[in-house]
Amino acid sequence: MIFNSLTFFFFLGVVHLVYSLPLSWRVRKTHLWLSSYIFYAAWNPPFVLLLWISTCVDWVAGQRIHRARKKEHKRLFLVLSLLVNLGLLGYFKYGNFLLETFTVILAGIGINYQPPMSQLVLPVGISFYTFQSLSYSFDIYKGKLEPWSRFSDFAFFVTFFPQLVAGPIVRAADFLPQCTTSQRATATQMGWGLSLLVLGLFEKVILADAMLAPVADTVYGNVGSAGTMDAWVGVLAFSGQIFFDFSGYSLCAIGVAMTFGFVLPDNFRFPYAAIGFSDFWRRWHISLSTWLKDYLYIPLGGNRKGGLRTHVNLMITMLLGGLWHGASWTFVAWGGLHGIYLVLERLLRQWLGRMPFVTTAPMRPVLALTTFLMVAVTYVFFRAETFGDAFALLVLMFNGVDASLLALPQSMRVIFLVGTLFVIHYAMRNSSLEALAARLSPVWRWAVPAAALIVLCVYRGGERAFIYFQF
Amino acid sequence: MPLFTSSSSKRATEDLSLIDWRRLWGRILIVVMLIIGVWEAYWRLAGFTPGIADDWRIWGLLRRQANGSSETVALIGASRILLGLDPAILEERINAPVYMLAIDGSNPLPVLENLVEDEGFNGRIICSLTPYWLATDTSTRMDRSAGWLRSYRQQKLSSRVETRLSLVAQSHLVFRNAELAPTELWRQWRKGESINPPYAPLRPDRYRPADYSKIDLQALRRSRIERSRQMHAEAAVLERETFQERTATIASWVRALGERGGSVAFVRFPSCGAIREIERQTAPQKHFWQVFADKVEAVNASVIHFEEYPELSDFTCMDGSHLQHDDAVRFTRNLEKILGQKGFWAPEK
Numbered sequence: 001m002i003f004n005s006l007t008f009f010f011f012l013g014v015v016h017l018v019y020s021l022p023l024s025w026r027v028r029k030t031h032l033w034l035s036s037y038i039f040y041a042a043w044n045p046p047f048v049l050l051l052w053i054s055t056c057v058d059w060v061a062g063q064r065i066h067r068a069r070k071k072e073h074k075r076l077f078l079v080l081s082l083l084v085n086l087g088l089l090g091y092f093k094y095g096n097f098l099l100e101t102f103t104v105i106l107a108g109i110g111i112n113y114q115p116p117m118s119q120l121v122l123p124v125g126i127s128f129y130t131f132q133s134l135s136y137s138f139d140i141y142k143g144k145l146e147p148w149s150r151f152s153d154f155a156f157f158v159t160f161f162p163q164l165v166a167g168p169i170v171r172a173a174d175f176l177p178q179c180t181t182s183q184r185a186t187a188t189q190m191g192w193g194l195s196l197l198v199l200g201l202f203e204k205v206i207l208a209d210a211m212l213a214p215v216a217d218t219v220y221g222n223v224g225s226a227g228t229m230d231a232w233v234g235v236l237a238f239s240g241q242i243f244f245d246f247s248g249y250s251l252c253a254i255g256v257a258m259t260f261g262f263v264l265p266d267n268f269r270f271p272y273a274a275i276g277f278s279d280f281w282r283r284w285h286i287s288l289s290t291w292l293k294d295y296l297y298i299p300l301g302g303n304r305k306g307g308l309r310t311h312v313n314l315m316i317t318m319l320l321g322g323l324w325h326g327a328s329w330t331f332v333a334w335g336g337l338h339g340i341y342l343v344l345e346r347l348l349r350q351w352l353g354r355m356p357f358v359t360t361a362p363m364r365p366v367l368a369l370t371t372f373l374m375v376a377v378t379y380v381f382f383r384a385e386t387f388g389d390a391f392a393l394l395v396l397m398f399n400g401v402d403a404s405l406l407a408l409p410q411s412m413r414v415i416f417l418v419g420t421l422f423v424i425h426y427a428m429r430n431s432s433l434e435a436l437a438a439r440l441s442p443v444w445r446w447a448v449p450a451a452a453l454i455v456l457c458v459y460r461g462g463e464r465a466f467i468y469f470q471f
Numbered sequence: 472m473p474l475f476t477s478s479s480s481k482r483a484t485e486d487l488s489l490i491d492w493r494r495l496w497g498r499i500l501i502v503v504m505l506i507i508g509v510w511e512a513y514w515r516l517a518g519f520t521p522g523i524a525d526d527w528r529i530w531g532l533l534r535r536q537a538n539g540s541s542e543t544v545a546l547i548g549a550s551r552i553l554l555g556l557d558p559a560i561l562e563e564r565i566n567a568p569v570y571m572l573a574i575d576g577s578n579p580l581p582v583l584e585n586l587v588e589d590e591g592f593n594g595r596i597i598c599s600l601t602p603y604w605l606a607t608d609t610s611t612r613m614d615r616s617a618g619w620l621r622s623y624r625q626q627k628l629s630s631r632v633e634t635r636l637s638l639v640a641q642s643h644l645v646f647r648n649a650e651l652a653p654t655e656l657w658r659q660w661r662k663g664e665s666i667n668p669p670y671a672p673l674r675p676d677r678y679r680p681a682d683y684s685k686i687d688l689q690a691l692r693r694s695r696i697e698r699s700r701q702m703h704a705e706a707a708v709l710e711r712e713t714f715q716e717r718t719a720t721i722a723s724w725v726r727a728l729g730e731r732g733g734s735v736a737f738v739r740f741p742s743c744g745a746i747r748e749i750e751r752q753t754a755p756q757k758h759f760w761q762v763f764a765d766k767v768e769a770v771n772a773s774v775i776h777f778e779e780y781p782e783l784s785d786f787t788c789m790d791g792s793h794l795q796h797d798d799a800v801r802f803t804r805n806l807e808k809i810l811g812q813k814g815f816w817a818p819e820k
Contacts, residue, residue: 001629005629005633007633042627042632043627186488188490190496191493192492434486434487435486437490438486438487438489438490439486445495447502449499450503453499453503455653457503457646458507458651458652458653459652459653460653460654
């Protein structure tokens, strides 16, 4: 069930109807929990079992880690949780990838081995709920959290449908306390939650799917017949598409949760206005980058063990972060490029620190634009099906080929849209959507959501799933 | 109460809570309903009626419903049966469920094979066969039916529910018509084309009642003849042996379905004028249809060629290839009678 579907709105209406009844908090909470299973089962009912396994394992692991007196015992239960969660993730998501890689390595040393590839279907959202559930065990192991007393609350935390399949990845410490008191959305939460839902849908359906995706698909699907201009437009189109797609999903998730009175963490903070790559990762997919920082980068030693080790830790974190996105070496390359950017930025910062003009006001938009364009280039590896396509597109971007795959108005539309996106992000880089909404004049406050709703009602598009569902 | 656990400042949250959200959203909903209402009324006044956009999801919904009862009648073929046989009329006359499983511009044989292979289906099939699909080598042609069958098999529960809800919306709201999608309107406006209601809108039961008074019939007829000529010119007529192999395969399907209580009627729907002539040249009746009929009748299939029945042959295909709605209703009644005379509706057949 995707947010941009009639089924979801029907489901949401029914869930809200029951939730609004004068029932006890426990009943209403259980209703949300069970409805979340229905939401997930709509894709593939048997995969609910995986959700249960993840939930039960981390529930038990959390209890045992807390109860264990010796450090080794605590570690044993943490390892158990890791093995089960990452084992399931590895089996379903990376099984074929590992097998293919193994086959290539064998072929490299002259052994022709052709194992049968399994026909496994990737359980939707497995990377998200695995990380969310794992964070609970990690936090108890690190002594940051005590095991929760009620299993149903914990299961509800893992399953809560708005964020179940594509985040934001919520921390138990942020969510579970909200289960202790009866939640009903205030008028502000309901109103603002609905506004975020409409904005998120508009970003996804109109901006990502209708305006940018066709251009990105055309360029990435026909690299051989594209010219340099097409390549740049395609890369920009995908940069815009992935932002609108994923930020649209996050806004919908946060908005829907808010209409039930639940607060979820923010996932994007105008990332295309980032100045530098560490700033980018503080603004892009915030719930994943903080997860990787807290549970991977810092345990590896973070920046506490000297310059070289910091750079190695950064690279490991970003390479694994890339792999988290998809079972392909192109995603690893995408993560690796970001790792290299972060390392270079650290080195550069030491050097540029002696040049104060770099941080002056006129330089900031230049640095932001440079960061954006460099991030856009990394998406070539994220979007391309193969390394061959990715390198062909990169070469095309810089060698001045005069072919034209896209019509000029199509290219201009993408440049205008992505350019506007950059300008808005830059203008809003130190602000928030809430601040913007609070500043809007009363007419704009109702006219903008009304216009977005009208466009969404009359627009007819295909059922394009959110890009991050595949992760 | 914070709105996000991060990023939002306390000040912004406080400012948002000063807004009268009930009034704001009340106003938004009124404006949206008003504008959508005006939009809907405008297109209704322009002669548009609610119409369904055909796709594999809707087809898949009906395909699933076709299973389970020996009373069921599945209609398969391409546009000729989609425009030429009204399932509602047939359903009323035979008092049994009828499902339109024809796919516009496609080969009916993959769908026939799918129904035969599916043990859950044991009903009756009316298959519209044209000389093109019967007698030419279509193996290199991209065929929609194969794609639809593949997608339907993988359809998720949520997609099925979505299709049902979407059908409800499309059956009641004109502005949900595919022709009135903003991108389509923009395209037509840029080309300077007038925006007219479709002459053969799809009904929820997937029948397409055609009203040729709504279009430039001469232009349509010319394009149909041209397309037909091109299709037949590009397709190689089957060698005798290959044709006999195909016929034998179809006969084996009929036999297999018959063994579990189902039956098949092959119907050659009317075509007229130049298109009929093109078909006659490609696949002379004596060498193809007759050979095919002899073979499948031997395994208890019913075979009906419109030219062999006066009550099916006195129709004018307005565009050379398809019936208009009034004629389709009459054709349906006449075909039902003929099939009845052949014992097709009898339970033991």
